[in-house]
Amino acid sequence: MSMRTSRRSVLRAGIGALAVAVTGGCATGGGAKKPAKSLNAQAQVTGSITVWSWDVAAKALKRLAPAFEQQHPGVKVNVVDIGYDNAYDKITIGLKSGAGLPDVLQVEGQKMQSYIGTFPSGFYDLSTLAGPLKSQFNAAAWATGTDAGGKVYALPWDIGPCGVFCRTDIFQQAGVDPGSIQTWDDYIAAGVQIKARTGKKLLVVDPTGDSTFPMLLQQEGQGYFVDGKIAVSTPAAVKAMTVMKELNDKGLVDYEKGWDALVSSNKDGNVATAPTAVWWSGTLTDEMPELKGKFSVIPLPAFTSGGVRTSNNGGSLLNISSQSKNSATAWAFIQFVLANSDNQVSMLKNEGIFPAFVPALSDPYITGPQDYYGGQTTFKTFADLAKDIAPVEYTGDYSKASDLVTTATSAVMQGGKDPKSTLDSTAQQIAAATNRQIAQ
Amino acid sequence: MATATTAPHRGSARFVRGRTRPRIRVVHWAFAGPAAALFIVFFAYPLGASLYQSFTNDDGGTQTWAGLAQYRRMLHDPVFWKSLYNTGLLLIFQVPLMIGIALVLACVLNQSWLRFKGTWRIAFFLPSVTMLVAYAVVFRVLLKTDGGMVNQALGWFGVSPVDWLNNPVWARVSLIGTITWRWTGYNAVILLAGLQSIHREQYEAAAIDGAGAVTTFRKIVVPQLRPVILFCSITSTIGTLQLFDENFVLTKGGPDNATMTPVLYLYKVGFDQMDFSYASAIAWAVVLIIGVLSVIQFRFFGQSENTARDARKVSSGRRRR
Numbered sequence: 001m002s003m004r005t006s007r008r009s010v011l012r013a014g015i016g017a018l019a020v021a022v023t024g025g026c027a028t029g030g031g032a033k034k035p036a037k038s039l040n041a042q043a044q045v046t047g048s049i050t051v052w053s054w055d056v057a058a059k060a061l062k063r064l065a066p067a068f069e070q071q072h073p074g075v076k077v078n079v080v081d082i083g084y085d086n087a088y089d090k091i092t093i094g095l096k097s098g099a100g101l102p103d104v105l106q107v108e109g110q111k112m113q114s115y116i117g118t119f120p121s122g123f124y125d126l127s128t129l130a131g132p133l134k135s136q137f138n139a140a141a142w143a144t145g146t147d148a149g150g151k152v153y154a155l156p157w158d159i160g161p162c163g164v165f166c167r168t169d170i171f172q173q174a175g176v177d178p179g180s181i182q183t184w185d186d187y188i189a190a191g192v193q194i195k196a197r198t199g200k201k202l203l204v205v206d207p208t209g210d211s212t213f214p215m216l217l218q219q220e221g222q223g224y225f226v227d228g229k230i231a232v233s234t235p236a237a238v239k240a241m242t243v244m245k246e247l248n249d250k251g252l253v254d255y256e257k258g259w260d261a262l263v264s265s266n267k268d269g270n271v272a273t274a275p276t277a278v279w280w281s282g283t284l285t286d287e288m289p290e291l292k293g294k295f296s297v298i299p300l301p302a303f304t305s306g307g308v309r310t311s312n313n314g315g316s317l318l319n320i321s322s323q324s325k326n327s328a329t330a331w332a333f334i335q336f337v338l339a340n341s342d343n344q345v346s347m348l349k350n351e352g353i354f355p356a357f358v359p360a361l362s363d364p365y366i367t368g369p370q371d372y373y374g375g376q377t378t379f380k381t382f383a384d385l386a387k388d389i390a391p392v393e394y395t396g397d398y399s400k401a402s403d404l405v406t407t408a409t410s411a412v413m414q415g416g417k418d419p420k421s422t423l424d425s426t427a428q429q430i431a432a433a434t435n436r437q438i439a440q
Numbered sequence: 441m442a443t444a445t446t447a448p449h450r451g452s453a454r455f456v457r458g459r460t461r462p463r464i465r466v467v468h469w470a471f472a473g474p475a476a477a478l479f480i481v482f483f484a485y486p487l488g489a490s491l492y493q494s495f496t497n498d499d500g501g502t503q504t505w506a507g508l509a510q511y512r513r514m515l516h517d518p519v520f521w522k523s524l525y526n527t528g529l530l531l532i533f534q535v536p537l538m539i540g541i542a543l544v545l546a547c548v549l550n551q552s553w554l555r556f557k558g559t560w561r562i563a564f565f566l567p568s569v570t571m572l573v574a575y576a577v578v579f580r581v582l583l584k585t586d587g588g589m590v591n592q593a594l595g596w597f598g599v600s601p602v603d604w605l606n607n608p609v610w611a612r613v614s615l616i617g618t619i620t621w622r623w624t625g626y627n628a629v630i631l632l633a634g635l636q637s638i639h640r641e642q643y644e645a646a647a648i649d650g651a652g653a654v655t656t657f658r659k660i661v662v663p664q665l666r667p668v669i670l671f672c673s674i675t676s677t678i679g680t681l682q683l684f685d686e687n688f689v690l691t692k693g694g695p696d697n698a699t700m701t702p703v704l705y706l707y708k709v710g711f712d713q714m715d716f717s718y719a720s721a722i723a724w725a726v727v728l729i730i731g732v733l734s735v736i737q738f739r740f741f742g743q744s745e746n747t748a749r750d751a752r753k754v755s756s757g758r759r760r761r
Binding site for chain 2: 417
C-alpha cells in the first residue's frame with residue numbers, strides 16, 4: 001500500500017510541472033518567427049477535412065456539410081463538436097505543440113486576436129483569397145480576424161450585437177414594462193421591483209468567466225486596451241464595474257459556473273433577463289422551445305439617457321490551422337458556409353447564428369416578424385443595433401487581460417472590493433504580465 | 441523482517457550474475473528499456489523543457505531568454521502570494537482536521553464488534569476514487585445557494601441560506617469540507633493498516649491495568665501510530681500544495697481568489713492567459729516549495745529513516761485479528 005502511495009505521490013509531485021511542460025516542451029516556437037503559410041488557390045478541392053466547432057455552431061456545420069459534399073463529389077467533411085467549456089484548452093494545446101489540430105477551427109473574435117498574437121504561424125494566411133471579401137463583412141467582426149498589419153487569418157462567421165432578453169411573463173407578474181427601461185439605473189430599479197414582487201433574480205453571471213463586464217465596457221466604446229495601453233482602470237471601466245457591483249449589492253445576481261448551469265438557470269426561470277448577444281436566441285429556440293412567446297428583446301440600457309444602446313459579445317470566425325494538409329478544400333468549405341447569403345440566413349433560421357455577412361442582413365427573414373418572439377421583428381432590432389457596435393482593440397495580450405479582469409469582477413461582486421482600487425491593481429498586474437503601459 | 445526476506449534474494453542474484461553476465465544485461469534492458477524510454481520521453485524531457493521555458497519569455501510566438509525575469513515577477517504577483525496564503529490556511533485547518541477524523545474513523549473500523557467491515561471500508565475509501573465530473577455535479581447541487589440540498593436542510597432548522605460558493609469565507613469552508621470528504625477515507629485506510637500492526641496483547645495489558653477507551657487511544661494507539669500519522673501528514677501536505685481538482689470544479693479559484701491554489705493558478709496562467717513561460721516558473725516554484733517543506737518535515741521529526749521503514753512495515757504488516 002505505502003509503496004504504491006509513495007510512488008503515486010512522487011508522480012503527482014511532477015504533474016504540476018508536467019502539465020505545462022508537455023505542452024511547452026514541444027513548442028513550435030523557439031527560433032525566429034515563422035511566417036504564416038499561404039493558401040494555394042490552384043489546389044484541387046478533394047479528399048476529407050475535419051472541422052472543430054461547438055454547440056449550435058457545430059450543428060449548423062453538420063447540417064450544411066452534405067450540401068457542400070454534393071457540390072464536390074468525393075469530398076468528406078467531418079464536423080466535431082468539441083464542446084465550448086474545453087474548446088480553447090484543446091486548441092491552445094494543439095497550437096502550442098504543433099500537432100493534433102484539424103483543418104478548420106472555430107474561434108471567437110477576441111480569442112482569435114490572442115491566438116494571432118501568440119501563435120502567428122499557427123494559421124494559414126488567407127489574405128489573397130479572403131481579402132476581396134472585406135467589404136461584404138461587418139467591419140467590427142472583420143477586424144477580429146486580422147492582425148495589426150491587415151493580414152487576414154480568419155473569415156468572420158457571426159456577430160453578437162447585444163440587447164436584453166426579457167421574460168415577459170415575469171415582467172408582467174412584477175408589473176414592470178420592459179420598454180420603460182432606458183438606462184442601467186432603470187434596469188437595476190426594475191430588478192429590485194421584480195425581486196420584491198416575484199422573488200426572481202435579474203440575471204445570471206458566471207463569476208469564473210464573466211462576459212457582462214466586457215460587454216458594458218464595449219458599450220462605452222472601449223476594450224481592455226486603447227492605443228496599445230492597458231485601459232481596464234479608465235473612468236469608463238470603473239463606471240461599468242460600478243454597475244456590476246450594484247447588481248450584486250441589490251441581490252439581483254444568480255451566480256452560476258459554466259455554460260450548462262447558465263442555460264438551465266434561464267430555462268428554469270430563475271432570472272427575469274439575459275443581457276447578452278443575439279446568438280442567445282439560438283440557445284432559446286434550441287433548448288427552451290416550451291418558452292415560445294415568453295421573451296421580448298429590448299436594446300441594452302444606456303449609461304446615460306440617449307447613449308449607445310448596444311455592444312458586442314462574442315461572434316466567431318473560421319480559420320484554417322497551419323497543420324492542415326488540405327487547405328484548398330478547407331477554404332472552399334469556409335467560403336461555402338460563410339460568404340453565402342442563403343447559407344448564412346439558414347443558420348440564423350435554424351441555429352440562431354447572426355450573420356456577419358452584410359448582404360444576408362437584407363433577407364426578408366431577418367427583417368420580418370419572428371414566431372418565437374410572438375411576432376416581434378427581433379432580428380431586425382439586432383440588425384439595426386449591429387451598425388452601432390463600436391470596434392474595440394483586443395491585442396495579442398487579450399487572454400492575459402481577460403483572465404485578470406474576470407478575477408477583478410469576482411473580487412468586486414463577490415469579495416465586496418472597491419471597483420476603482422481593484423481595477424487599478426488589475427491594471428498593474430496586466431502591466432507586469434505584458435510590459436505594456438497603463439492608459440491614464 | 442525486511443532483512444529476513446531480502447537477504448536470500450540478494451544472494452541468488454549475485455550468484456546468477458556471476459555466471460551469465462552479458463546475457464542478463466540484455467534481458468535487464470529488455471525489461472527496463474520500455475519503461476526507461478517512456479520515462480525519458482514523457483517525464484524527463486518535459487521536466488527539462490519546462491525548466492528551460494521558465495527562464496524564457498514568450499513574445500509573439502518567439503521564445504527569448506529572459507533569465508530570472510519570470511521568477512522576479514512572481515515575487516510581486518499578488519495572486520501568487522494569495523494562492524500560497526490559501527494553501528497555508530488549508531495546511532493549518534484542513535490537514536489536522538482530516539487526519540483527526542481519519543484516526544477516529546480508523547479506530548472505529550478496527551473494532552472487533554463491527555459488522556460488515558469490508559463494506560464500511562470500501563464506503564469510506566470510495567470518495568477518493570470518485571470521478572471528478574460526478575464529484576463536481578454532486579457538490580454543486582448540494583451547495584447551490586438557491587435550492588441547494590445543504591441550504592434546504594439548514595432551512596429546516598431555521599438557518600437562512602448560506603452562499604456556499606460565492607462568498608470568500610464560505611467558499612473556503614466549502615473547499616475544506618469537500619477535500620475532507622474526498623480524502624479522509626483514504627487516510628483512514630492507511631491508518632487502519634497501521635492500527636492492525638499493533639499487538640492485541642498491548643490492548644489487553646492496558647485493559648488489565650484499568651485503562652479506558654480514551655486512555656488506550658492516547659497512550660497506546662497514538663504513540664504507536666506516530667510514524668503512520670506522520671506519513672499521512674506528509675502526503676496530505678504535498679497533496680494540499682498540489683491542490684487542483686476540488687477548487688477547479690467548485691469555484692475555479694474564486695470568489696476573489698479565495699480558493700486559488702498555486703497549481704490552479706499555473707493552469708490559469710498557462711491555459712487561460714497562454715503565458716506558458718510564467719506558468720512553468722510557477723510550476724518550478726511549487727516543486728521547490730514542496731521539496732523544502734518535505735525536508736523540514738523530516739528534519740523536524742528527526743527520524744526520516746525510521747519513518748520510511750515503519751511506513752513500509754505497516755504496508756506489509758500481517759493483519760492481526
